[in-house]
Amino acid sequence: MAKLPNGVTQRKDGLYVGRFQYQGIRYNVTDQDMKKCADKLEKMKYEIKNGIYCKESVVTVNSWFRTWIDEYKKPTVKENTIDTYEIIYKKHIKKPLGSRKIKEVRPEMIQRLYNSMKKHDLSKSTIQTTGTILHSMFQQAYKNEMIQKNPVSMATIPKMKNKKESRVMTLEEQKLFMEYAKDSEIADICELFLSTGLRSGELRGLDWETDIDFKNKVIHVTGTLCHSGETGWRKDEPKTRTSKRDIPMLGNVERLLKRVRRQQMEKKLYMGDKWQPVKGFENLVFLEESGLPMYQSSLKTKVDKIQRAIIKDGHVFEWITPHTFRHTFATRCIxxxxxxxxxxxxxxxxxxxxxxxxxxxxxxDTKAKELQKIANLF
Incomplete structure (x- = not known):
């Protein structure tokens, strides 16, 4: 007969029981298999001693979300992803499910949440991210044997309408926007957007020392500028492995960057003590008037201001966002x-x-033009 592991005994009915005591409280686990019982016991000891064990009969969705984020996600995903999870949870999950005990959450509750989000015309990506958070949370609770089943697996994200095509400026709209932007504080930013296809966070995170290579005429894209109330400013790793890349510096971009560099140095001298950059972000290419990094919302506000001027003057101009510049650049390339x-x-x-x-x-839009090449063969 195999020797029983420490802390494990076998009952007369064959069931294995693992027991231990910590800070005066007794804990136990059971299983039909001796090795599985021993593994459960060691896992429970680790979680209790590291403060991540939750007794399933009392833990709420709110408290489990906090444990899941702090102990299971923060060590494995980027801070930007954590920020997204925190925002989605607070806006869409906390109110309908947060106060419930995790053992009480049933598939129909998850389904009701999905359906409500669709009814309120939330985007497909928002609902999918909500589902990702819930599934991962409850799957971890299932692995920890806090629940018998993952209720999220039995709910279905509603069928959504096809995603609306990304807004792209026509060449005429692009010229119109740049005409109105030429005297604004973001004229250089908009030109750089349209000359490189950079994402907003990538462009706002460009650093003179690490990213701008005048000698080889290259822009090194090394990360994304991010901000959260909890951690403040940071530069995250690129979105994906292929997001870390080099972009050739066109002639207009080289002239633009040298002008921005010169103007920034002059402004810094002029501002004196009023120039107050954030430590670690002093060398960003684009900064606010006082030397602070530029928020995504601040850039959007400045783009919106230009659009309002265009529309006020009677032009028909469908609304754009900073991301529109990236799609417009790609379209011009194509x-x-x-x-x-x-x-x-x-x-x-x-x-x-x-x-x-x-x-x-x-x-x-180019099919007829391309087919004409074939027509010329006859």
Missing amino acids: ENGIPPQVLKGILGHSTLSMTMDLYAHVLP
Whole structure:
């Protein structure tokens, strides 16, 4: 007969029981298999001694979310992902489910949440992220044997309408916007957007010392500027492995950056003590008037101001966001014959299919033109 592990005994009915005591409280686990029982016991000891064990009969969704975030997610995902999870949980999960005990949550409650989010016209990505959070939370609770089943697995995200095509400025709209932006504080930012296809966080996070290489005429994309109330400013690792990339510095971009550099140095001298950058972010290419990093919301506000001026003057101009510049850049590249594989590298897409999705809405406009090449053969 195999020797029983420390702390494990076997009852007359064959069931194995693991027991131990910690700070005056007794704990036990059971299993039909001796090794599994011993593994459960060691796992429970670890969780209790490290403060991550929750007695399933009392733990709420709110308290488990906190444990799940702090102990299981923070060590494994980027801070930006943690920020997203915190926001989604607070806005969409906390009120309907937070006060419930995790053992009480049933599939229909999850389904009701999904359906309500769809009814309120929330985006497909928001609902999917909500589902990702819930599934991972409850799956970990299941692994910890706090619940018998994962209720999220038995709910279904509602069928959503096809995602609306990304807004892209026509060449005429692009010229109109840049005409109105030329005297604004973000004129250089907008030109750089339209000349590189950078994401907003990538552009706002550009650093003179690490990212701007005038000698080799290259922009090194090394990360994304992020901000949260909990951690403040930080520069995250690139979104994906392929997001870390080098972009050739066009002539207009080189002239723009040298002008921005000169103006920034002059402003810094002029401002004196009023120039108050954030430590570690003193060398960002684009800073606010006082030397602070630029918030995403601040950039959007400045873009919105230009659009309002355009519309006020009677022009028809569909609303854009800072991300529109990236799609517009990609569209200009496609229209001018840049191959998909090359564009994939410039944009930092992780897969070619992401790049081809951009081609999908541009190619219909050029089908007749391209087919004419065949017609010329006859």
